[in-house]
Amino acid sequence: MKIIGLTGGIGSGKSTVAKWFEEKEIPVYNSDLEARRLMNESAEIRRRLIERFGEETYQPSGLNRARLAALAFKNPAELKDLNEIVHPVVFNDFRIWIKKQNTKFVVKEAAILFESGSYQDCDGVISVIADEKTRIERVMQRDRISKEQVLERIKNQWADARKVELSDWVLYNNSGLDELRKQFETVYRQILIKLS
Numbered sequence: 001m002k003i004i005g006l007t008g009g010i011g012s013g014k015s016t017v018a019k020w021f022e023e024k025e026i027p028v029y030n031s032d033l034e035a036r037r038l039m040n041e042s043a044e045i046r047r048r049l050i051e052r053f054g055e056e057t058y059q060p061s062g063l064n065r066a067r068l069a070a071l072a073f074k075n076p077a078e079l080k081d082l083n084e085i086v087h088p089v090v091f092n093d094f095r096i097w098i099k100k101q102n103t104k105f106v107v108k109e110a111a112i113l114f115e116s117g118s119y120q121d122c123d124g125v126i127s128v129i130a131d132e133k134t135r136i137e138r139v140m141q142r143d144r145i146s147k148e149q150v151l152e153r154i155k156n157q158w159a160d161a162r163k164v165e166l167s168d169w170v171l172y173n174n175s176g177l178d179e180l181r182k183q184f185e186t187v188y189r190q191i192l193i194k195l196s
Helices: 014-023 031-041 043-053 065-072 076-098 132-143 147-155 160-166 177-195
Strands: 002-008 028-030 105-109 124-129 169-172
Touching: 002 014, 014 028, 014 105, 014 124, 014 177, 028 031, 028 076, 031 043, 031 076, 031 105, 043 065, 043 076, 065 076, 124 160, 124 177, 132 147, 169 177
Parallel strands: 002 105, 002 124, 028 105, 124 169
Antiparallel strands: none
């Protein structure tokens, strides 16, 4: 089965594109959502996160995401450690998930597809690109966080130009959803042709 990677910086619109694939009955593995789930469900991740970041990493209700984000996004070494704990478990979870799918291709959605090296396992990669100002406004509104918090996350992701170089398809999301949808439909047809 073929794997199409879908990535984009925070607030770029990649989740919208992922929904459009789902509307076409293409299975989408959302790496970020699955990582959140596994950080609460995986005993291995829990043990290693507590060892590395302390008991306060978890509350009775589950992962203390705000604390972990505050630590990791401000310190590259801590972000690297967090990724080294979580990514192998997510990668294994994806391998189990893909075996259950029965389509010509699946989409692997991941904010850090390139940064993690996961793009190397894909048969093609789509990057969703948007102006930084637009992305900041979207994320501030969506996540109710400050501009500084958004910028901390952006600085831990590759620059768009670097992603574009390694992408098979690029969707530009600066002119509204109608324009993005047109680009998506074109890319979707191209994927079907490429995989036929």
